Amino acid sequence: MGASFRLRYPLVMKFCSTCGHPVISKIPEGDHLPRFVCTACNTIHYENPRIIAGCIPEWEGKLLLCRRAIEPRRGYWTIPAGFMENGEAVQDAAAREAQEEALADVEIGSLAAIVNVIRAHQVHIMFRARLKNTNFGVGPESLEVGMYDEADIPWSEIAFLSVDFALRRYLEDRRAGREDAHFRDIDYVDGKIVLRDR
């Protein structure tokens, strides 16, 4: 199960995962950012952004959406998406999330969007997808799964800004007969959401 969009890691490291001794936050020699460094074995523990892989499954013009059964944003609608795992490709992660959240078989298509969700330390990578059949269902992380015509998409109940962005660009492209990739940053500055297109 993808544990989608939850922060997946303790934000503050207190102990070295290699030797168990306390770590401190400091800028290692030759580096330019503070890292957690072990006071005993000197291991440097890097934290880097994580990838959320998702897809927009289409069937006869309708889009598959899932209503979330888990926090954050329980009860809101999203596309299948979740944390990419070690040992897989980002496209396969997106297809796996469709299987897990909507029991859906999809064929991954072109890249739809890359969204830098800067304060969450996440990069959301979302692909177009074709539903291979209509044997989808409700996965354990979903309350409900449905196929939506463009006119019926519950825009006011979309779980995440990145998903709203990907869906809107997807539909604009579809109307125009193209399949572009779209890029945006979602950031917070002085407590306010700032959106930057690229």
Add this chain to the structure above:
Amino acid sequence: MGASFRLRYPLVMKFCSTCGHPVISKIPEGDHLPRFVCTACNTIHYENPRIIAGCIPEWEGKLLLCRRAIEPRRGYWTIPAGFMENGEAVQDAAAREAQEEALADVEIGSLAAIVNVIRAHQVHIMFRARLKNTNFGVGPESLEVGMYDEADIPWSEIAFLSVDFALRRYLEDRRAGREDAHFRDIDYVDGKIVLRDR
């Protein structure tokens, strides 16, 4: 400094970074993959793929390449690329790496390639870029930085398969007057490298 392409983390976790007690590897309830889980506080420690952000800086038809001063692949040529950091966008990470490795000011352009480097737990995301001026130099992680005409690229001394792929597709696209995004997996199966285009 980007510490490019080095494995950035201990591959095996022995102690909980939250409480310092030993962890074991097990599949948490409701999950489907083994994770390191603390025997005392039950914290689940997830490991996910990391992003290498890079760019292909161009100036008057020539491409900027760096000869690596660090392992792995010391002495081999690459484009500016390195680990994306928390708090930045992938495009800004690519530009920062150009600054660090080649003291180069670049303007990031369109997406050139996404390569899943599966066994390394990395996703390489590489952009086209325009060198803003020719005031580049040799950063501390480079032995040498140069501008190469297509005919002079040292193909047999390129450091990484992902970079070879991005450069070749970039040049093909340039000849054809297009700017496509290209996708590949680099995997190992039975001890052999397997390349999969997508």
